[in-house]
Amino acid sequence: MNRRGVSLTTAGSFRAACHMEIFTSPKYTRPAIVTVAGIHHHAARIRIKTDYGRPGNLAGTAASLYSNFMIRVRFAPSPTGYLHVGSARTFIFNWLYARRNGGTMILRIDDTDLERNTEASLRSIFEGLQWLGLDWDEQYRQSERLDLHRQLAESILAKGLAYRDFTPAAAAETDDTEKPHAAGAWLANPGQREMSAEESDRRAAAGEPYVIRFRVPHGSGEVVRFHDAVYGEQSKSVDDIEDFALLRSSGAPTYHLASCADDVDLRITHVVRGQDHLTNTFKHVLIFRAAGIEPPQFAHLPLLIAPDGSKLSKRKHGPVVSVTTYRDSGFLPQAFINFLCLLGWSPKDDREKMTREELVGIFSFEGINRSNAVINFTEEDPFDAKAVWLNAEHIRTMPAASLSEALLPVVHAAGFAVTAEKMAQITPLIQERIRLLRDVLLVADFFFAQELAPYPATELIPKKGDAAMALRSLQKALETLATAEFTHDGLDAALRSAAESLGIKAGQMFEPIRVAVCGRKTAPPLFGTLEVLGREICLARIEQAIAKLNS
RNA sequence: GGCGCUAUCGUCUAAUGGUUAGGACAGAGCCCUCUCAAGGCUUAAAUACGGGUUCGACUCCCGUUAGCGCUACCA
Numbered sequence: 001m002n003r004r005g006v007s008l009t010t011a012g013s014f015r016a017a018c019h020m021e022i023f024t025s026p027k028y029t030r031p032a033i034v035t036v037a038g039i040h041h042h043a044a045r046i047r048i049k050t051d052y053g054r055p056g057n058l059a060g061t062a063a064s065l066y067s068n069f070m071i072r073v074r075f076a077p078s079p080t081g082y083l084h085v086g087s088a089r090t091f092i093f094n095w096l097y098a099r100r101n102g103g104t105m106i107l108r109i110d111d112t113d114l115e116r117n118t119e120a121s122l123r124s125i126f127e128g129l130q131w132l133g134l135d136w137d138e139q140y141r142q143s144e145r146l147d148l149h150r151q152l153a154e155s156i157l158a159k160g161l162a163y164r165d166f167t168p169a170a171a172a173e174t175d176d177t178e179k180p181h182a183a184g185a186w187l188a189n190p191g192q193r194e195m196s197a198e199e200s201d202r203r204a205a206a207g208e209p210y211v212i213r214f215r216v217p218h219g220s221g222e223v224v225r226f227h228d229a230v231y232g233e234q235s236k237s238v239d240d241i242e243d244f245a246l247l248r249s250s251g252a253p254t255y256h257l258a259s260c261a262d263d264v265d266l267r268i269t270h271v272v273r274g275q276d277h278l279t280n281t282f283k284h285v286l287i288f289r290a291a292g293i294e295p296p297q298f299a300h301l302p303l304l305i306a307p308d309g310s311k312l313s314k315r316k317h318g319p320v321v322s323v324t325t326y327r328d329s330g331f332l333p334q335a336f337i338n339f340l341c342l343l344g345w346s347p348k349d350d351r352e353k354m355t356r357e358e359l360v361g362i363f364s365f366e367g368i369n370r371s372n373a374v375i376n377f378t379e380e381d382p383f384d385a386k387a388v389w390l391n392a393e394h395i396r397t398m399p400a401a402s403l404s405e406a407l408l409p410v411v412h413a414a415g416f417a418v419t420a421e422k423m424a425q426i427t428p429l430i431q432e433r434i435r436l437l438r439d440v441l442l443v444a445d446f447f448f449a450q451e452l453a454p455y456p457a458t459e460l461i462p463k464k465g466d467a468a469m470a471l472r473s474l475q476k477a478l479e480t481l482a483t484a485e486f487t488h489d490g491l492d493a494a495l496r497s498a499a500e501s502l503g504i505k506a507g508q509m510f511e512p513i514r515v516a517v518c519g520r521k522t523a524p525p526l527f528g529t530l531e532v533l534g535r536e537i538c539l540a541r542i543e544q545a546i547a548k549l550n551s
Numbered sequence: 552g553g554c555g556c557u558a559u560c561g562u563c564u565a566a567u568g569g570u571u572a573g574g575a576c577a578g579a580g581c582c583c584u585c586u587c588a589a590g591g592c593u594u595a596a597a598u599a600c601g602g603g604u605u606c607g608a609c610u611c612c613c614g615u616u617a618g619c620g621c622u623a624c625c626a
Contacts (some may be wrong), residue, residue, distance in 0.1 A: 078626045113625055143590045232557070240554045240622090248624040255626045279621040280556050302557085302619095309618055339563095342575090346564055350574045369564080372619060375560045376577090386563060388578045396589075443587090461605050495585090510585040522587040545564055 015390060030051035039057030047289070072269045075136070076259065078110040079121040081324040083128030085375065086304040086312060089340040093301060094272045094340075095134050098361040106266060107136040111143045113371035128323040132333045133356075140266065149253035151220075152261040152291060153212045153246045161290045162246055164200045164210040165192040169249060188228045193243065212247040213288060224282045229299035236282045244283055256280065260287040268296050275300045299365050302344040303372045303436075312375065320382050328487040329383070330410065330437030335394035339387040343373040353393045355374050400427050410437050425532045429524040443524070448530065452519040452541060457548045459521060462511040467549055469504060470512040474500055474546050477513050478539060486535050491527040516545030 075091040077083070098105040109127075111117045128381060129136075142149075156162045193215065204210060216238050226236045246257040253261070278300045288295040306312050312321040319325040326336050334356050341359055342352065345368045354362070376384045395403060404420070404427040410416050419427075430443050446452060460470045476498050484494035499509040510526050517538055523529060530538050 028554095066620075076626090080626075110626065116625070159611065165624090167624095184583070209624095213624095234555080236555070242622070244622095250567085254624070259626085274620095276620055277626090280626095282555090282621095300556090305619075307562085310617080316580070336620090342563060350565080352563090352575055371557050373564090383561080389576055392589095430588095433587070481581075492585095498622060505585090507585045518586095526619085528579050528587055 004455055014327075019209070024363070058210075062288040063489055068421075071101045072267055073098050073103060073272055074106040074108045074266065074268055076108040076110045076273070077125055078113065078116075078255075079118045079125060080113070081121055081314065081353050082124040084321055085313070085323055085326075085340065086321075087125075088128060088132065088323050089304060089343065090272065090274055090301060091129065091134060092132075092337055093299075093363075093368075094357055095136075097270065097272060097299075098137075098364050098366070099360045103269070104138065105136040106138045106140065106268070108139075108262060108266070109141045109143075110255065110259065111141060112146075112253055112255060124322075124324065128327075129326045131323070132337060134337075134499070138266075140262070140499070142253075142262060142534055145258075145262060146251075146253065147267070148265055149258045149261045150251065152264075152287075153253065153257055156214070156246065156290045158288070159290065160215070162214050163195065163214050164204055164540075165213045165243075166195075166203055166208055166210045167192060168209075181246075200463070209249040211245045211249050211281075213243045213245050214283070214290070215278070216241045216286065219403060225283050226281060226285050226295060226298060228278070228281075229270075229297060230368045231278060231370060234424065236276070236279070241282055241286070246287075256283050256287060260284050263296060264288070264291055264293050268300060269322055272299045272301065275303050299368070302370055304343055305369050305372045305374055307374055307376055307378070309374075315450075317377075320377050323431060326383075326387075326463045329385070330439065331387070331391050332394050332398075332406070332437070336387070338394070339384070339390050342390075343375065344368060352399070353390060360393060380506060388435050395434060395437075396432050400431060403427050403431055404498065406437055407440050410440055411444075412447060414448075418448055422532075429528045429532065433524060446518045446520075446523070452544075455515065455519045457551075460512045460514045460545055460549055462508040465504075465508050471500060471506065473499075473504070473509040473512045473543050473550050474516060474549070477509070477516075478546070481530070481535060481538055481542070486531055488527045488531055491530050495527075502515050512545070513542065516542045 060409065071095040075087075075094050077087050077091075095105050109122065111122075157164070192213070218239055220238060220497070221272065222238045223235050224238060224241065225233065228234055244256060245254050262268075281298055281300075285295050290481055300338045304312055307319050310316065314321055323336075327333075337356060337359070338354055341354070341363075345363075347354070347362050348367055351358075351362075401424065407427060408418070408420060408423050411423065426444055426447050430440060433443050434440055457467075459466055461476070462470060462473075478494070480494050480498045481491075484490055495508050495509065495513070499506040502509065513520070514523055514526055514529075515521055517523075517530065517533060
């Protein structure tokens with residue numbers, strides 16, 4: 001046990017007397033357990049030791065310690081589409097950080113844009129997260145918290161840090177944003193910002209629609225600063241930040257307002273999100289400041305982009321941007337998580353294949369790099385080769401029983417009636433031969449189908465051999481298999497000695513047998529295959545092959 | 552246009568200012584082998600460009616170029 005003493009800095013009469021200790025396991029492989037000796041705070045896992053004990057008050061202190069110390073992160077998707085691979089990665093990094101540090105993972109649906117949200121999209125997000133097997137501790141929906149957002153806007157307005165803008169929405173639209181703006185001219189809607197409080201109040205009271213706009217202190221020479229855990233110190237002059245909207249004329253909050261209001265209310269400690277929000281963060285810092293709240297910590301993630309360097313979009317790149325595509329193509333959730341983590345983050349050693357648990361143990365913001373990462377796909381090959389390799393790697397190293405279980409529904413979905421027992425026998429033969437779960441259909445089809453797919457008789461003829469040799473081999477195989485012990489070793493011995501008695505190489509004899517039984521030249525190892533197929537099927541298929549050669 | 556961010560093999564990435572610039576995937580070749588895989592070995596492949604600072608720069612600074620992001624009453 002590693003012990004760190006930390007002074008209690010929360011307000012209250014116990015400040016001087018309380019002492020908090022954090023116990024963490026070696027190498028931080030588990031969530032930090034905040035344990036303060038003395039009393040035990042179950043929910044918080046906090047115990048407090050003081051010089052003079054007053055348990056009632058200590059419980060309160062423990063609770064406040066908990067809220068000050070525990071890490072709270074959120075994933076805040078807006079339900080306007082399926083779960084995007086980039087969003088999934090953002091979720092994963094938040095989740096990893098929370099789980100790594102014993103924090104709280106929050107799912108917050110950012111659905112303030114009522115017109116663009118769909119329930120279907122929400123379902124697809126849940127579906128994706130469920131497949132990935134990632135959980136969360138608390139869940140909120142922004143549309144249910146609109147009062148909170150409005151209150152913040154009103155309070156900022158009351159402080160004079162925002163103003164009403166009565167410019168009609170239609171007029172604002174004609175202000176062509178496509179065209180480059182003259183320097184400085186784009187920062188404000190003329191007249192609105194300087195409107196007297198009296199006029200503003202009067203027009204609002206008269207029912208004239210307006211948006212509440214943040215009054216950025218232009219000309220003050222101020223520079224907005226924040227520290228980003230990935231991108232370092234960030235700064236921007238207030239003169240380069242426009243007066244952005246907080247509340248729409250409909251009374252609905254904008255993203256900036258709602259996001260900040262909720263981050264405050266939910267006591268978010270770390271905002272981990274895509275780098276596309278990096279410049280928005282200056283506005284957010286301004287909002288936090290206006291709300292009188294210390295901003296959370298920020299960590300922006302490099303973006304995931306397409307091979308042509310453009311942002312991944314469904315319109316342009318198709319289904320490869322949707323998490324469900326990976327699920328339906330036979331990726332393992334943990335392999336997919338592994339792959340996503342390797343895009344934009346590195347454990348700094350040469351590790352590539354990692355389980356979810358290993359990732360929890362090793363993840364940190366330090367390993368995140370700053371440049372965008374390409375997901376390398378093409379039209380012919382929709383999946384990044386490394387993703388496929390990692391998937392194969394996870395398939396190979398997982399217990400055969402688990403793989404068999406994962407394979408069964410894939411096989412059933414393709415219309416084959418295979419029992420779990422049979423699948424369990426087949427699995428070891430194909431485990432290192434499939435890269436995606438759906439490959440099972442290509443590699444093991446001859447186990448499932450009653451009738452072999454038609455194949456040309458010439459396939460039966462071995463290399464450096466002829467039809468006569470194939471025929472002799474198959475006839476000999478027929479005799480041999482009729483009596484041989486149907487186990488791997490029994491078949492091995494029987495067939496090798498059969499080849500010897502024919503005076504041909506074992507490999508040459510195996511080739512026609514393999515094709516006869518599997519219907520193609522590439523297949524899993526022969527003896528195991530024969531064993532699982534069983535004597536009856538093997539003999540029947542060899543007879544068919546002989547007939548095929550004779551015709 | 553303005554502002555911000557970024558730049559190492561084809562791709563993902565590593566490298567306290569001192570390494571023959573490392574690893575992985577994909578590619579090529581060889582070995583192993585009943586085919587296919589898996590595995591082993593070998594190979595090719597990068598610091599965007601130009602200036603500084605320094606004994607020494609992938610690393611720090613400036614510029615150029617390129618890419619990305621933000622610049623909505625979208626998120």
